[in-house]
Amino acid sequence: MTTRDPTAGVIHDIGYRHYDGERRGRSYIRRSLYVDSLKGAYGLGRSARSKVMPMILFAGMCLPALAIVAITAVTGADELVGGYPSYVLNLQVVVLIFLAAQAPVAVSRDLRFAVMPLYLSRPLERVDYVLAKYAAMASALFVLTAAPLTLMFAGALVAGLPITEQIPDYLKAVAGAGLLSLILGGIGLAIAAVTPRRGLAVAAIIAVLLVLAGVQGTLQGLAVVEGYDSIAPYLGLLSPFPLVMGVESAVLGAPSPLPPPPGVVGALVFCATAVLAVVLPYAALLLRYRSVSVS
Amino acid sequence: MADAVGRCNVDARPRIPRGGSDARLLPGCVVVTGSLIVTDALTKRFGSVTAVSDLTVDIGAGVVGLVGANGAGKSTLIKILLGLLPATDGRAAVLGLDVASAGTAIRERVGYMPEHDCLPPDVSATDFVVHLARMSGLPATAARERTADILRHVGLYEERYRPIGGYSTGMRQRVKLAQTLVHDPQLVFLDEPTNGLDPTGRDDMLGLIARINAEFGISVLVTSHLLGELERVCDHVVVIDGGQLLRASSTADVTAASQVVVIEVDERADALAGMLQAAGLTVRVAGRLLEVELRDAPAYDIVRDAVARAGLGLIRMERRRHRMAEIFATAGSAR
Numbered sequence: 168m169t170t171r172d173p174t175a176g177v178i179h180d181i182g183y184r185h186y187d188g189e190r191r192g193r194s195y196i197r198r199s200l201y202v203d204s205l206k207g208a209y210g211l212g213r214s215a216r217s218k219v220m221p222m223i224l225f226a227g228m229c230l231p232a233l234a235i236v237a238i239t240a241v242t243g244a245d246e247l248v249g250g251y252p253s254y255v256l257n258l259q260v261v262v263l264i265f266l267a268a269q270a271p272v273a274v275s276r277d278l279r280f281a282v283m284p285l286y287l288s289r290p291l292e293r294v295d296y297v298l299a300k301y302a303a304m305a306s307a308l309f310v311l312t313a314a315p316l317t318l319m320f321a322g323a324l325v326a327g328l329p330i331t332e333q334i335p336d337y338l339k340a341v342a343g344a345g346l347l348s349l350i351l352g353g354i355g356l357a358i359a360a361v362t363p364r365r366g367l368a369v370a371a372i373i374a375v376l377l378v379l380a381g382v383q384g385t386l387q388g389l390a391v392v393e394g395y396d397s398i399a400p401y402l403g404l405l406s407p408f409p410l411v412m413g414v415e416s417a418v419l420g421a422p423s424p425l426p427p428p429p430g431v432v433g434a435l436v437f438c439a440t441a442v443l444a445v446v447l448p449y450a451a452l453l454l455r456y457r458s459v460s461v462s
Numbered sequence: 463m464a465d466a467v468g469r470c471n472v473d474a475r476p477r478i479p480r481g482g483s484d485a486r487l488l489p490g491c492v493v494v495t496g497s498l499i500v501t502d503a504l505t506k507r508f509g510s511v512t513a514v515s516d517l518t519v520d521i522g523a524g525v526v527g528l529v530g531a532n533g534a535g536k537s538t539l540i541k542i543l544l545g546l547l548p549a550t551d552g553r554a555a556v557l558g559l560d561v562a563s564a565g566t567a568i569r570e571r572v573g574y575m576p577e578h579d580c581l582p583p584d585v586s587a588t589d590f591v592v593h594l595a596r597m598s599g600l601p602a603t604a605a606r607e608r609t610a611d612i613l614r615h616v617g618l619y620e621e622r623y624r625p626i627g628g629y630s631t632g633m634r635q636r637v638k639l640a641q642t643l644v645h646d647p648q649l650v651f652l653d654e655p656t657n658g659l660d661p662t663g664r665d666d667m668l669g670l671i672a673r674i675n676a677e678f679g680i681s682v683l684v685t686s687h688l689l690g691e692l693e694r695v696c697d698h699v700v701v702i703d704g705g706q707l708l709r710a711s712s713t714a715d716v717t718a719a720s721q722v723v724v725i726e727v728d729e730r731a732d733a734l735a736g737m738l739q740a741a742g743l744t745v746r747v748a749g750r751l752l753e754v755e756l757r758d759a760p761a762y763d764i765v766r767d768a769v770a771r772a773g774l775g776l777i778r779m780e781r782r783r784h785r786m787a788e789i790f791a792t793a794g795s796a797r
Contacts, residue, residue, distance in 0.1 A: 188601070287546060
């Protein structure tokens with residue numbers, strides 16, 4: 168019963184035709200779900216209305232990079248204005264809006280319209296679904312954050328800045344963008360997967376991450392002003408953006424506008440927190456999807 | 463009743479062999495027509511609630527109706543058969559694959575149409591079904607070809623390029639059915655496929671279900687709480703109630719002609735009833751109809767002569783058929 172007659176393909180009438188071709192396994196299915204979800208995050212393959220928001224935000228991320236390149240070229244400066252490390256940090260609101268808008272598209276939509284039974288009744292397992300969605304969200308964020316950095320890098324080379332000076336800074340910033348995408352993607356999906364209601368998910372993601380950023384910024388500012396120099400760097404752990412900057416400066420030696428983590432202990436604390444910030448939301452997602460019902 | 467073994471793989475309508483006539487040319491090439499679904503003392507408990515209780519059935523090819531009231535355990539049984547819900551006790555196999563250990567392999571070969579709405583509004587039927595075809599493991603090109611084919615088969619044409627959000631209930635049910643069939647399964651589970659449809663849509667859906675088996679050669683397990691529907695499309699029925707097997711038999715057996723003749727006359731039914739009773743027949747008056755126990759063939763003549771003598775107009779005289787609903791009526795009174 169499990170093997171099919173190979174001669175079925177010779178039927179030429181327009182009636183029902185059986186499929187005797189290849190059936191691929193879970194890794195193909197996971198990859199397909201990843202690709203479709205990544206395209207979905209930018210509204211590709213969806214209605215025109217779904218493309219508006221992500222495309223505007225993508226443009227919003229890239230335009231300042233073009234401006235920086237233009238200014239650098241016109242003024243003949245010997246380095247990029249502002250530089251790579253703080254670029255994403257300065258535009259963190261755009262990244263947060265993108266995450267808040269698109270994480271619900273990735274997961275709340277399937278919950279709200281009860282599409283999950285159609286996935287679960289197919290060969291993929293729950294963990295495949297979570298993994299594909301998580302990878303897609305992180306990749307969408309990585310495209311959003313690494314694209315302007317790459318534009319700046321290309322622009323810097325065109326403007327004649329020395330490549331040997333540009334490459335290390337660029338690669339460090341891209342690595343930071345990758346880590347940031349993993350952390351933000353997990354947090355965004357974990358919040359969005361709690362509710363099938365899109366509006367609620369958008370508000371919750373914005374609220375959580377903006378509040379974290381606000382508390383972190385205020386406390387760290389206060390600590391610096393009041394002279395609590397031993398505590399100040401660790402307050403960067405409270406929010407994803409400073410956390411990633413801390414790891415970047417501690418591990419890669421990237422210049423940071425924030426107080427860098429002190430010494431080896433500081434570096435270890437920041438790295439451990441970053442790992443937790445990736446693992447915990449992913450575990451929460453797995454737990455959440457264990458209870459998603461088939462009907 | 464709990465230890466009853468339901469067998470309904472009589473194969474009144476044998477499975478169409480894959481490969482059509484070629485299969486018959488090869489001597490010794492046997493088309494497998496064995497059991498598609500086998501359960502053995504299957505039990506599922508949720509805490510103190512027993513959803514499926516000691517269920518033993520053997521379901522063969524064809525269109526099989528799974529009948530039961532809401533909460534009878536139909537959906538739980540389907541989830542177990544899809545390998546998505548572990549059974550508390552007992553065993554089950556689908557297409558010869560054990561549900562406990564080969565869930566993924568089963569879901570490659572089986573299609574499932576959920577009862578409730580499960581379609582996102584912002585994609586077209588084509589894009590959505592292509593996506594789900596790939597989720598069943600079909601390569602991209604094959605997924606597109608199969609989607610175009612299957613949407614045509616379920617009766618979706620130009621509208622398949624428009625977002626699903628604008629579809630009628632009937633069209634949405636067709637999309638749900640298309641995603642069930644797109645990967646060419648050997649068996650499909652259809653959970654209440656006629657739910658929410660108007661009479662025309664219901665007729666269309668029942669016609670499609672019959673075609674899935676007759677033309678596509680795909681076996682169907684269809685649930686419904688509307689018995690009349692299942693009478694029309696199913697070769698066999700499995701009736702469960704409270705998670706237990708009530709009956710498993712061919713539809714023909716269930717709806718066989720009964721030993722009752724229904725008579726309708728234009729007037730004075732009471733007078734006719736008196737005459738028939740006087741002639742020795744057992745007569746029951748049911749509104750404007752008379753129900754006469756049919757002992758032997760001459761009883762027809764007695765009825766005819768009595769009507770003629772009384773000078774009445776005979777509107778209808780027919781053997782009554784059993785209805786599936788009687789299964790429940792009998793079971794209810796037995797409890």
